[in-house]
Each structure stands twice: as C-alpha cells, then as structure tokens.
Amino acid sequence: MSELTPPSIEVGPVGEPAEPEVPLTLSEPLPQSDVAELDQLDVDPPLVGIVMGSKSDVPAMEAAEKELTERGIRSETRVISAHREPEVVADYARNAKLRGLRVIIAGAGLSAALPGVVAAHTELPVVGVPLTSRTSVAGGLDALLSIAQMPPGVPVACVGVDNARNAAVLAARILAP
Numbered sequence: 001m002s003e004l005t006p007p008s009i010e011v012g013p014v015g016e017p018a019e020p021e022v023p024l025t026l027s028e029p030l031p032q033s034d035v036a037e038l039d040q041l042d043v044d045p046p047l048v049g050i051v052m053g054s055k056s057d058v059p060a061m062e063a064a065e066k067e068l069t070e071r072g073i074r075s076e077t078r079v080i081s082a083h084r085e086p087e088v089v090a091d092y093a094r095n096a097k098l099r100g101l102r103v104i105i106a107g108a109g110l111s112a113a114l115p116g117v118v119a120a121h122t123e124l125p126v127v128g129v130p131l132t133s134r135t136s137v138a139g140g141l142d143a144l145l146s147i148a149q150m151p152p153g154v155p156v157a158c159v160g161v162d163n164a165r166n167a168a169v170l171a172a173r174i175l176a177p
C-alpha cells in the first residue's frame with residue numbers, strides 16, 4: 001500500500017486588508033489635467049432659461065436676454081421646438097430645476113405649444129411670449145390664446161404679443177428676494 005501524500009494548498013496571509021485602488025484622501029495635489037477640468041465647471045449657472053420654437057423667433061426674443069443681462073441676471077438661450085423635437089423639449093424642462101434654472105421664458109408663434117409643454121414637464125414658473133410669425137392669425141391672437149388658455153393645473157404666465165422684454169421683467173420680479 002503506497003503512502004498517500006496530502007495535497008499542498010498554498011494559503012495567503014489571512015486578514016490583511018486589500019490595497020485600495022484609489023486613494024481615499026486628497027493629500028496629494030490633483031494632476032493639472034483634473035484641475036483644468038474643474039476650472040471648466042460652471043459655478044455660476046444661468047437662472048433663467050430662454051427657449052423659443054424656431055430660429056425665426058430669435059429677433060423677437062433677443063429683448064428678453066438683453067433685459068436680463070442689463071439687470072445682471074444670468075440666462076441661457078436655446079431654440080427647441082415642441083413639435084419638431086418633443087423629446088428634447090421634455091428633457092430640457094425635466095432637467096431645468098436640477099441645473100439651477102429658476103424661471104423659464106418660452107416664446108412661440110402660431111399654435112405656440114412650447115410654453116405649455118415646458119410647463120407640463122417642470123415645476124418652475126414658465127412665462128410664455130406669444131409671437132407673430134409669417135402665417136399668424138389675427139396678429140398673433142392664435143399664439144396668445146394657445147399660451148394664456150392653458151387648462152387648470154398647468155399654468156403659464158402670458159405677456160403681450162412679441163413682448164419678450166416684459167417676460168424678462170416678470171422673471172426678474174419672480175427672482176427678486
């Protein structure tokens with residue numbers, strides 16, 4: 001009968017903590033590339049989002065940005081269409097509060113769905129600007145009614161036709177402490 005040799009099992013050190021892959025403290029200075037990335041972070045995010053349904057709305061809506069800038073209120077401007085890119089509008093509105101925006105100004109012409117769609121996706125106050133365009137009905141009455149006549153529960157404040165400046169003044173008053 002041959003002798004049985006027990007198999008040799010290599011056992012490593014027991015109970016030693018694993019080496020952390022990432023240092024847990026910032027005792028070392030950050031690499032320059034990381035510092036550059038941090039510098040690019042927007043520490044002063046815009047407070048007012050100005051959106052409009054078409055590039056053709058830009059001339060009328062510029063007055064809102066101008067008014068806010070003169071008052072020292074940071075804003076951002078985007079052209080996003082409620083009917084051409086509904087998902088983009090929904091994402092913008094859903095993320096607006098998280099990004100630090102406090103008021104949204106939305107300008108649109110014709111059936112002017114943009115302000116209402118934005119209001120449906122955010123709790124932020126939305127100020128609508130009814131705009132005239134090439135094929136407006138009754139001098140912009142179509143857009144005025146589309147914005148002012150939001151059903152109960154999803155309000156959109158409505159300024160006068162093509163009166164983007166008043167939307168900015170109202171936004172400033174909403175932001176006033």
Ligand code: RP5
Nearest residue numbers: 053054056108109110131133
């Ligand atoms: C709306 O339709 C826009 O807000 C604009 O006022 C109007 C006309 O748009 P375009 O045909 O000039 O793109 O969606």
